[in-house]
Amino acid sequence: xxxTYSAEDEEFRAQLRTWLDTxxxxxxxxxxxxxxxxxxxxxxxxxxxxYDAGYAGLHWPVAFGGRGLPVSQQLVYLxxxxxxxAPYISVNFVGLMHAGPTLIAEGTDEQRAFHLPRILTGESxxxxxxxxPGAGSDLASLQTRAVRDxxxxxxxxxxxxxxxxxxxxxxxxxxxxxxxxxxxxxxxxLILDMHQPxxxxxxxxTIDGESHFCEVFLDDARVPVSNRVGEENDGxxxxxxxxxxxxxxxxxxxxxTLRSQLRKLVDVAQDTPAVGGGTAWDDAEFRRHVGRLDASxxxxxxxxxxxxxxxxxxxxxxxxxxxxxxxxxxxxxxxxDLLLRTVGRAALAGVPGPAADAMREYLWSLxxxxxxxxxxxxxxxxxxxxxxxxx
Amino acid sequence: MDFRLDDDQIALRHAVRGLSERHFALGAVAxxxxxxxxxPAWRDLxxxxxxxxxxxxxxxTPRNGTVTAxxxxxxxxxxxxxxxILWTTITAPVLTGGxxxxxxxxxxxxxxxxxxxxxxxxxxxxxxxxVVHHDRIERVETTSLPEVIAGEPSDPLTPTxxxxxxxxGDVISGxxxxxxxxxxxxxxxxxxxxxxxxGALDVAAAYALERHQFGVPIGSFQxxxxxxxxxYVRVELARSSTFAAAAILDDERxxxxxxxxxxxxxxxxxxxxxxxxxxxxxxxGMGFTWEMLPHYFLKRAWVLEQSFGTAEFHALALxxxxxxGVVKA
Ligand SMILES: Cc1cc2nc3c(=O)[nH]c(=O)nc-3n(C[C@H](O)[C@H](O)[C@H](O)COP(=O)(O)OP(=O)(O)OC[C@H]3O[C@@H](n4cnc5c(N)ncnc54)[C@H](O)[C@@H]3O)c2cc1C
Numbered sequence: 001x002x003x004t005y006s007a008e009d010e011e012f013r014a015q016l017r018t019w020l021d022t023x024x025x026x027x028x029x030x031x032x033x034x035x036x037x038x039x040x041x042x043x044x045x046x047x048x049x050x051y052d053a054g055y056a057g058l059h060w061p062v063a064f065g066g067r068g069l070p071v072s073q074q075l076v077y078l079x080x081x082x083x084x085x086a087p088y089i090s091v092n093f094v095g096l097m098h099a100g101p102t103l104i105a106e107g108t109d110e111q112r113a114f115h116l117p118r119i120l121t122g123e124s125x126x127x128x129x130x131x132x133p134g135a136g137s138d139l140a141s142l143q144t145r146a147v148r149d150x151x152x153x154x155x156x157x158x159x160x161x162x163x164x165x166x167x168x169x170x171x172x173x174x175x176x177x178x179x180x181x182x183x184x185x186x187x188x189x190l191i192l193d194m195h196q197p198x199x200x201x202x203x204x205x206t207i208d209g210e211s212h213f214c215e216v217f218l219d220d221a222r223v224p225v226s227n228r229v230g231e232e233n234d235g236x237x238x239x240x241x242x243x244x245x246x247x248x249x250x251x252x253x254x255x256x257t258l259r260s261q262l263r264k265l266v267d268v269a270q271d272t273p274a275v276g277g278g279t280a281w282d283d284a285e286f287r288r289h290v291g292r293l294d295a296s297x298x299x300x301x302x303x304x305x306x307x308x309x310x311x312x313x314x315x316x317x318x319x320x321x322x323x324x325x326x327x328x329x330x331x332x333x334x335x336x337d338l339l340l341r342t343v344g345r346a347a348l349a350g351v352p353g354p355a356a357d358a359m360r361e362y363l364w365s366l367x368x369x370x371x372x373x374x375x376x377x378x379x380x381x382x383x384x385x386x387x388x389x390x391x
Numbered sequence: 392m393d394f395r396l397d398d399d400q401i402a403l404r405h406a407v408r409g410l411s412e413r414h415f416a417l418g419a420v421a422x423x424x425x426x427x428x429x430x431p432a433w434r435d436l437x438x439x440x441x442x443x444x445x446x447x448x449x450x451x452t453p454r455n456g457t458v459t460a461x462x463x464x465x466x467x468x469x470x471x472x473x474x475x476i477l478w479t480t481i482t483a484p485v486l487t488g489g490x491x492x493x494x495x496x497x498x499x500x501x502x503x504x505x506x507x508x509x510x511x512x513x514x515x516x517x518x519x520x521x522v523v524h525h526d527r528i529e530r531v532e533t534t535s536l537p538e539v540i541a542g543e544p545s546d547p548l549t550p551t552x553x554x555x556x557x558x559x560g561d562v563i564s565g566x567x568x569x570x571x572x573x574x575x576x577x578x579x580x581x582x583x584x585x586x587x588x589x590g591a592l593d594v595a596a597a598y599a600l601e602r603h604q605f606g607v608p609i610g611s612f613q614x615x616x617x618x619x620x621x622x623y624v625r626v627e628l629a630r631s632s633t634f635a636a637a638a639i640l641d642d643e644r645x646x647x648x649x650x651x652x653x654x655x656x657x658x659x660x661x662x663x664x665x666x667x668x669x670x671x672x673x674x675x676g677m678g679f680t681w682e683m684l685p686h687y688f689l690k691r692a693w694v695l696e697q698s699f700g701t702a703e704f705h706a707l708a709l710x711x712x713x714x715x716g717v718v719k720a
Binding site: 001002003004005006009071072075262263266270281284286287288289290291292294295296298299300302303305306309320323326327376378379380382383384386387388389390391 | 392393394395396397400455458592596599600607608610611613615616617619620621623624627628629631632634635637638639641642644645646650651653654655657658702703705706707708709710711713714716
C-alpha cells in the first residue's frame, strides 16, 4: 500500500494546475440560480473547454474517446479540480458519470460511436427517466409502457423528479415491455431523444424555490429499437449497472468538495461574532465538531479513492459504494446544518452573502439522503447484499 | 499510488487468523479472563515475527511495516487476543534485539503532569515498562514500581492496574523516537479498534441470522438491518482511514501523518465503541449477559479509546489544525 504520487503524476498535476488556474479565471461568473438555459450553455461551454484541453473523460477508456488515465491521475484530477474551485459538473453529471459509463459497458458500437463523443464535448446533455409517481424506491414497479411497432417502440407513461430534464437532449428511459412477466423481468432500458413529439417536460418547483427537476409526460413517443441498451426485458440488469455507477463512483467529485465545504464553514465561523465576545470559532465544542467532520471527510475521500481503484480493476464500482453514498449524504447535511446555525437569524431574512447561501445550501443538501436511492434503501441494500440478511 | 495490500500482507493476514483461531478462539474466551497471554500463544506471535514488523533490518527500514502491522493487529484484535501486543510491537524499534527477544513490554504515554493515578495495561505481565513522554522515552523496571492501587480491571481480557505515580527510569530515546512511537501507537490502536468493530459486527450478524422471533430470523427486521448496516459503514470508514494513516506513516510524502493518525483513531474509536454497543442491543437480553461476546468487544474498545488520545482529544486537534489552515480571502 502506497499513497505517494509518482514523478509523472506530479508532472501531470503541475500542468493541470497551471491550466486550471487560467481557465477557471477566464470563466465568466455563473448564471443566476434558476436560469436553466443559461446554466446549460455555461456548463456545456466549460465541458468543451475541458475537452479541447484534453481533460474530458479522463476515466473513460481510450477506445471510447476518453483518456484512460491511471487511477492515480484521475485522483490528481479530482483533487486539483476541487482545489481550483472549477465549475460544478451540473448538467453534464448524468452523461459523464452514469449514462456514458452504462453505454461503455452495455451499449452497441453504434450507440457508443454516436453518443460518447457528444457527451465528452458537452454537445449533448442527458437526464435520467427512472422514477415514476408510483415507482420511487420500488423502481421495478414502473409502469411506463413501450409497445413494439416495427423497428420502433411506442412509449406512453409518466416520469417524475427527472433532474435537469428541461435542458436535456437524451434520457436514460426505463419502460415496461412485458406487463405479464414478474416485475423485474419485463423492463427495458432505452435512449430517449427528448426533442420529439410526444415528450412533454414540465419543471416542478423544488424546496428551495427553484426547479431542479421535472415531470416528463410521454404520449406516443417513438423510440427506435436501435436505441435499446441491452436486450428487451433485460433492462433491470442494465439498470443495476447504471445504479452501481451512480451510487458508486459518481459522487467522487462531491466527496472531495466536502473539504471546501468544511473550510467555508470554518471561515464563516471565524468571522461570526459570538455572544459574550470572540467568534463562533473560539468555542472548543464547535472546533471538536469540525474536527470530527474533518475525520469523516478524509475517510470518505480514502474510501472513494479505493473505490475508484477497484473500478479500474474490475470495470465496476464495488458495492461498498453504497456506504460512501450513505455517509456522504449525512456528512454534507451535517455541515450544512452547522453552517445554517452559525450564520444565525440573518438567514431568515435572506441577507445576501453567507447567510442566504447557508439556507439555500441547507435546503439543497436535503436531497442527498433521497435521490439515487434513499438512505433507508441504501441501508437495506448493505444489510441484504453485503451482510447477507434475509430479504 | 497503490491501495491494495500486497500478497505477503494477505498471506500474513491468513497466518494471523490461523494463529488466532488456535490460541485466541472466541468460543473459549472465558478461559483467558484476568490472565496474561499464555506462553505458547506469545511464543507463536514472536515466531511469526509480529513484534519485528516495525524494526529496521540494518539500515533498511521495513517497507510498508506499519501497514503490515496494522493487518496483523486488526486480525488479532478481532479475536480479542490477549497480551501486550501493541506496546511490544511499537517499542521494538527503540529497544535492542536482546530485549525484544526477552519478551513482553508494557507502556504508557504520559501527557505533561496530568496528576492522578497512572493506569497501565499489562504492567503485571511485562518484563519492563516503556514510558513515553513528550520529549523522551524512558525504560522503567517493574521492580521499581510502587504498590498497585487495589481495583478490578474493566476489561476481563486486559489486565490493567493503576499506580499513584511511576518512578523515573533510564532515558533510552529522544523526542523524534517519542513522536514516532506515539504516531505508530495511535495508528495501531486504531487498527485494533477496527478489529474490535469488525468482530462485534460479525458476532451481531451471525446472531441476527440464527435468532428467531415472530417465526423469522431477527435479521429480517428492518430495524436490525439498519443497525447492522450502520455498523458496517462505521467499520469500513474507519478501516480506510486507518490503512491510509498507516501507509502515510510508512512514507510521509503520502500526507500529513499527525492528522491522518488522529482522524483514524477518532473514527476507529467511534466504530469500536458504537459497534460494541450495537452488538449488545442486537443480542437483546443475551447481549446483556457475561456469557455472550458483545461485552468483551465493548470493554476492549474502551481500553483502546482511552489510549493514544481519545476522540475528543483528536477532534480538537483536527479542528484547530483545520482552522489554522483556512486562508482568509
Ligand atoms: C433532488 C432529486 C433529484 C432526483 N433526480 C432524479 C432523476 O434525475 N431521475 C430519476 O429517475 N429520479 C430522480 N429522483 C427520484 C429519486 O430517485 C426518488 O425520489 C427516490 O428513489 C425515492 O423515491 P420516492 O420519492 O418515490 O420515495 P418513496 O419510495 O415513496 O419513499 C418515501 C419514504 O419511504 C421510505 N421507504 C420506501 N421504501 C422503503 C423500504 N423498502 N424500506 C424502508 N424505507 C422505505 C423512503 O426511504 C422514504 O423515506 C430525484 C429525487 C430528488 C429528491
